[in-house]
Amino acid sequence: xxxxxxxxxxxxxxxxxxxxxxxxxxxxxxxxxxxxxxxxxxxxxxxxxxxxxxxxxxxxxxxxxxxxxxxxxxxxxxxxxxxxxxxxxxxxxxxxxxxxxxxxxxxxxxxxxxxxxxxxxxxxxxxxxxxxxxxxxxxxxxxxxxxxxxxxxxxxxxxxxxxxxxxxxxxxxxxxxxxxxxxxxxxxxxxx
Amino acid sequence: xxxxxxxxxxxxxxxxxxxxxxxxxxxxxxxxxxxxxxxxxxxxxxxxxxxxxxxxxxxxxxxxxxxxxxxxxxxxxxxxxxxxxxxxxxxxxxxxxxxxxxxxxxxxxxxxxxxxxxxxxxxxxxxxxxxxxxxxxxxxxxxxxxxxxxxxxxxxxxxxxxxxxxxxxxxxxxxxxxxxxxxxxxxxxxxx
Numbered sequence: 300x301x302x303x304x305x306x307x308x309x310x311x312x313x314x315x316x317x318x319x320x321x322x323x324x325x326x327x328x329x330x331x332x333x334x335x336x337x338x339x340x341x342x343x344x345x346x347x348x349x350x351x352x353x354x355x356x357x358x359x360x361x362x363x364x365x366x367x368x369x370x371x372x373x374x375x376x377x378x379x380x381x382x383x384x385x386x387x388x389x390x391x392x393x394x395x396x397x398x399x400x401x402x403x404x405x406x407x408x409x410x411x412x413x414x415x416x417x418x419x420x421x422x423x424x425x426x427x428x429x430x431x432x433x434x435x436x437x438x439x440x441x442x443x444x445x446x447x448x449x450x451x452x453x454x455x456x457x458x459x460x461x462x463x464x465x466x467x468x469x470x471x472x473x474x475x476x477x478x479x480x481x482x483x484x485x486x487x488x489x490x491x
Numbered sequence: 492x493x494x495x496x497x498x499x500x501x502x503x504x505x506x507x508x509x510x511x512x513x514x515x516x517x518x519x520x521x522x523x524x525x526x527x528x529x530x531x532x533x534x535x536x537x538x539x540x541x542x543x544x545x546x547x548x549x550x551x552x553x554x555x556x557x558x559x560x561x562x563x564x565x566x567x568x569x570x571x572x573x574x575x576x577x578x579x580x581x582x583x584x585x586x587x588x589x590x591x592x593x594x595x596x597x598x599x600x601x602x603x604x605x606x607x608x609x610x611x612x613x614x615x616x617x618x619x620x621x622x623x624x625x626x627x628x629x630x631x632x633x634x635x636x637x638x639x640x641x642x643x644x645x646x647x648x649x650x651x652x653x654x655x656x657x658x659x660x661x662x663x664x665x666x667x668x669x670x671x672x673x674x675x676x677x678x679x680x681x682x683x
Contacts, residue, residue, distance in 0.1 A: 302592070302603070302633040309529040310607055310632045310644075311537060312561055312651040313665060315505055336528040337501040337656075338540045339619035345503060346538060346624065348530045369504055375669045379676030394679055400494070411494070415502055423617060427531035427626065432538065434617065434624065440502045441494040450495075452502075454659045459504040461653050461665055464529075467646045468673060472666030473505060473653055477567045480660040484571030487586055 321358025327408030331382030513550025523574030
């Protein structure tokens with residue numbers, strides 16, 4: 300199998316589709332972020348990469364808090380819109396008909412229509428070049444009750460948006476189950 | 492829609508399934524990482540979170556380089572195994588029948604069977620608690636030629652493993668197309 304050298308590029312697949320929220324001058328704004336993930340387990344932290352000129356970044360710097368909202372596939376249009384439009388010019392909350400709520404931090408706006416919401420307080424910010432990587436302590440997680448079964452996330456209702464980045468740039472649903480983690484690999488482990 | 496407070500937890504969905512490679516005492520080792528993503532565009536950088544006691548971390552510290560290998564769904568057993576077994580005890584390369592190659596950095600082992608491979612040099616390491624977040628400059632990307640069409644990644648052949656983390660812990664395929672990014676959101680933008 301021959302390998303082709305493509306040069307340095309942002310080739311990680313898949314990515315999540317996240318709406319990062321911040322209050323800018325006291326007003327809630329949200330932007331789409333594919334470059335985010337968990338960064339630490341104990342205590343739980345998340346990291347998101349935000350381009351320097353983004354309006355949302357002003358709010359993160361003002362309050363040292365942000366939210367991560369996880370839209371499901373029924374919000375794919377809204378999720379994409381928040382990556383195209385700028386809060387400096389339009390009111391994305393109004394245009395997307397989002398209902399905004401606040402949690403314990405008070406300054407990290409969250410979207411009720413997104414089934415999962417994380418409130419974060421900034422612990423580190425790393426200026427890497429075009430982007431700043433914000434590492435936030437996850438202070439609280441809010442989940443819409445209809446996605447829970449017996450107090451846990453119901454796997455049958457999990458429908459987050461899978462993003463395939465450059466050069467594809469397309470949103471997908473989660474596909475068929477391929478195996479249970481920490482289980483399917485035991486087939487190899489047993490053969491050692 | 493009522494929200495339930497779940498406490499601080501690592502609730503980001505979906506995640507990728509990555510095999511992070513490093514030479515430990517000169518020998519290639521790979522571990523499964525779901526907590527990784529791109530961190531910067533110009534220049535391209537990636538960040539991966541590695542638990543403090545992991546064997547692979549020794550190799551990253553020794554060489555200040557690592558690789559990110561993206562298995563497709565046909566390698567789901569191997570991908571899971573590399574998260575269960577420790578390179579301190581077993582030879583994962585042998586047990587998974589991986590063919591290892593090296594690129595321009597010389598010390599970041601890569602897996603030929605993974606269609607996409609990134610070579611990274613460590614730029615920052617952030618000790619966050621249980622995990623260290625390594626930010627690497629992406630020095631080269633290698634793609635298996637059979638996944639390219641006219642020099643670009645062929646979307647029809649893209650089959651990376653989607654990971655749904657705690658408490659689900661399961662691997663999925665990429666599902667149905669939901670829309671093109673920077674396009675489907677224009678339906679809202681047009682109504683401003």
